[in-house]
Structures are given as C-alpha cells and as structure tokens.
Amino acid sequence: AIDPQFHENREQVDEHEGHVVWGPVDEPEELGIHGTHVAVDFDLCIADGACLEDCPVDVFEWVETPGHPESEEKADPTHEAQCIDCMLCVDVCPVDAIDVDAG
Numbered sequence: 279a280i281d282p283q284f285h286e287n288r289e290q291v292d293e294h295e296g297h298v299v300w301g302p303v304d305e306p307e308e309l310g311i312h313g314t315h316v317a318v319d320f321d322l323c324i325a326d327g328a329c330l331e332d333c334p335v336d337v338f339e340w341v342e343t344p345g346h347p348e349s350e351e352k353a354d355p356t357h358e359a360q361c362i363d364c365m366l367c368v369d370v371c372p373v374d375a376i377d378v379d380a381g
C-alpha cells in the first residue's frame with residue numbers, strides 16, 4: 279500500500295501537470311508518487327480504473343507510462359484541487375495505491 283507518510287519519507291523530485299512528483303524516480307521502471315492532497319503511487323497502480331469511474335468530481339486522468347512493470351497507464355490526480363474528500367477512490371483501489379489527506 280501507499281506510504282501515508284510519503285511527504286516525510288520521500289523528496290519532491292519533479293512536477294507534472296501542476297502537481298508534485300515524489301521520488302525516487304527512475305523511468306520507466308520507477309515512477310514515484312504523483313500528487314499531494316490526492317496522492318497516487320504509480321509504482322503500485324495496476325490501471326484498474328475504479329478511481330476514475332467512481333470519483334464524483336473527476337480528479338483523475340489516464341497518463342501513459344510505457345515500460346512500467348505493473349501497468350502501461352496510471353491514474354494521474356490531475357485535478358487534485360477539486361477533491362471533496364469523499365474517500366471513494368481510497369476505498370475502491372484494489373492495490374491501495376491512493377492516499378487522500380482529508381486533514
């Protein structure tokens with residue numbers, strides 16, 4: 279599962295579509311965590327898609343990740359600022375790849 283303390287245990291190494299990427303990153307095998315309020319561990323995501331289907335405010339968008347061992351697309355929290363903290367995505371992800379900091 280995603281480390282809920284990732285913001286303490288990892289470093290910001292990049293930005294993507296306006297959100298932080300938390301390392302380590304070593305493309306294409308290691309992609310890190312995307313987002314902060316809504317954080318998706320790209321190295322765990324298997325492209326199940328339940329988060330995209332269930333999010334009531336469309337926070338996620340698919341991003342292509344060719345060559346990653348778990349899946350070749352990931353749910354990117356492109357619109358994390360729209361999140362209403364319903365926690366549905368956290369509940370439905372089969373590999374616990376998502377952390378939402380509801381404060």
Ligand code: SF4
Nearest residue numbers: 333361362364365367
């Ligand atoms: Fe969407 Fe709810 Fe997840 Fe926020 S917590 S990203 S609103 S499903």
Ligand code: F3S
Nearest residue numbers: 323324326327329371
């Ligand atoms: Fe990935 Fe989990 Fe969503 S596997 S696509 S983050 S439901």
Ligand code: ZN
Nearest residue numbers: 294312354355
């Ligand atoms: Zn991203």
